[in-house]
Amino acid sequence: MASPAGTTARHGDICVGLMSGTSADAIDAAVVGITGAGATARLELLGFGTMPLPPEVRRELFLVFDQAERAVERLCSLNVVLGELFADAARTACRQAGVPLAQVFVIGSHGQTVWHQPERDSTVPISTPSTLQIGEPAVIAERTGVPVMANFRAADIAAGGQGAPLVPYFDWVTLRHPERSRAVQNIGGIANVTYLPAGGDIEDVRAFDTGPGNALIDGVVTLLTGGTATFDADGRLAAQGSIDEGLLARLLADPYLNRPPPKTTGRERYGLPLCRRLLEETGLPEGALADPAAPFSLRQRALDLVATVTAFTARSIAEVYRRWLPPIDEVIVSGGGSRNPALLSMLRAALDPVPVVTLEAYGIDSKAKEAMAFALPAHDGLLGLPTNVPGTTGARRQVILGTLTPPTGIVPRSQGKEGQV
Structure with missing residues (x-):
């Protein structure tokens, strides 16, 4: 994961943020240079692209949203299919930005939300605050060779929060x-x-x-x-x-x-x-x-x-x-x-x-904002910094958001940084 000479000097750590929103119409991919971390972080957008979801994938997603027949089976396959599409979006955005994947410090993938239940549903026998995003991070890591931080909402919910919003x-x-x-x-x-x-x-x-x-x-x-x-x-x-x-x-x-x-x-x-x-x-x-x-x-x-x-x-x-x-x-x-x-x-x-x-x-491209907003917590979370905002989610405390999927089992270190997850 070492970067060619001069890359981090110009842009800090190069990270990719991936996002598919409530409309489920496309995957946004932002290539971001991040210098510093936490309150001192400075972000530079190096590239951005939007990849429309194939119509057949979008149709399947909406069948899952509507809890259509065989929804669990559809969901299982969609998790992997979307993982492939998120990986494609990351590779394409890096290629168009002129950034080799070997230079990328981490990919932050929000995934596609298929259900978000911040409170218990009294009509369901076994119900608890929970959330589910799909777009298998193991597939993204395998296809790109880059560590992936994903499943950002779960840690906040585990800490008593609603798992949203995360962009604050x-x-x-x-x-x-x-x-x-x-x-x-x-x-x-x-x-x-x-x-x-x-x-x-x-x-x-x-x-x-x-x-x-x-x-x-x-x-x-x-x-x-x-x-x-x-x-x-x-x-x-x-x-x-x-x-x-x-x-x-x-x-x-x-x-x-x-x-x-x-x-x-x-x-x-x-x-x-x-x-x-x-x-x-x-x-x-x-x-x-x-x-x-x-x-x-x-x-x-x-x-x-x-x-x-x-x-x-x-x-x-x-x-x-x-x-x-x-x-x-x-x-x-x-x-x-x-x-x-x-x-x-x-x-x-x-x-x-x-x-x-x-x-x-x-000076911020609003089309790229949400994807950039998941590059940042992936970067800071990988350095061991908490990235939720308890005053917005109701969590008991600050926690590191995201689970790490390293392609080689080794957590990379950014040049000059000693942070560990």
């Missing part, structure tokens, strides 16, 4: 400010916020899932278009619709929004079953936007539903800020939702007069 560690390292209190809002499938108080230490950081992000928008668009579109590109559909304020009020009565942090949620709450109920409630058939012969009034009601669930994401974020966060000087938005102009406009209106900017304003 990255937010605190890269975006804390001595004089400005910031809300770092990620809008992926699920939306989550990290509150960084001005001049605060990591013990002062708070974070939680605010509620739906793109999951409801994507799900409604998928159903209304009969699968010909899986997201609202550039917010064009929402921009053509009008918000149904009555339906929006019912959505904003969601008990999750009134629960105090720490809290996490997922597709189990804001997935396709809820999308189907919304279509039923509004009298819309699946494929309403795919039928060119559909009446104008039907098409307009479909566009109104897209606009309404988009407004639900925006206003639910603003609502939980008002309920659960101290005053904020600035909101920094990342994730797929930051590239939806309709959603961003609604969010700015809901949060006015607080300024809302995208992550790019601070």
Whole structure:
């Protein structure tokens, strides 16, 4: 695992972060140079790529999400198949960045979440807080020859936390400010916020899932278009619709929004079953936007539903800020939702007069953020540093996140570092 002369001098330890989010549409891979560690870490994005999941793999994943027939058998195979795809994404990103795999210190793979249950389910006889991500790290290590840190959420849950959110560690390292209190809002499938108080230490950081992000928008668009579109590109559909304020009020009565942090949620709450109920409630058939012969009034009601669930994401974020966060000087938005102009406009209106900017304003590619956010705890965890934030997850203490899968059974050391797991 030794690096060629000059590599670490320029970029520190070269790490790869891999991520597939709630939308389960692609694998993001970031090649990151990391100098220092913990609070002093400095990150440089050396390369980034997105590899769409093959349609047949995505279909199988959604059958597992819906607990279809033979779900456990499907899950078992998907674990290995996704391991191969994550390995491909890592190799491709390194090749495109001009970084040989022999130079890579560690790969941090979040995997694909298939179930996240932060609390006991009283309807299940044997139930406990738990989480499950797939994308077999042994396959990634075997195909790349690089040590892999994965299964990041389990240690936090073992320490009494909810196993999420995990990105606040990255937010605190890269975006804390001595004089400005910031809300770092990620809008992926699920939306989550990290509150960084001005001049605060990591013990002062708070974070939680605010509620739906793109999951409801994507799900409604998928159903209304009969699968010909899986997201609202550039917010064009929402921009053509009008918000149904009555339906929006019912959505904003969601008990999750009134629960105090720490809290996490997922597709189990804001997935396709809820999308189907919304279509039923509004009298819309699946494929309403795919039928060119559909009446104008039907098409307009479909566009109104897209606009309404988009407004639900925006206003639910603003609502939980008002309920659960101290005053904020600035909101920094990342994730797929930051590239939806309709959603961003609604969010700015809901949060006015607080300024809302995208992550790019601070020199970080929002598309790469979540993948970068798993390169960092892989790097620091391999050096023996705790990387959860108990104030955000509810864990009893700080712990090292991730389990190590070394391809040769030997834990590498970065040049000049003596840290051990």
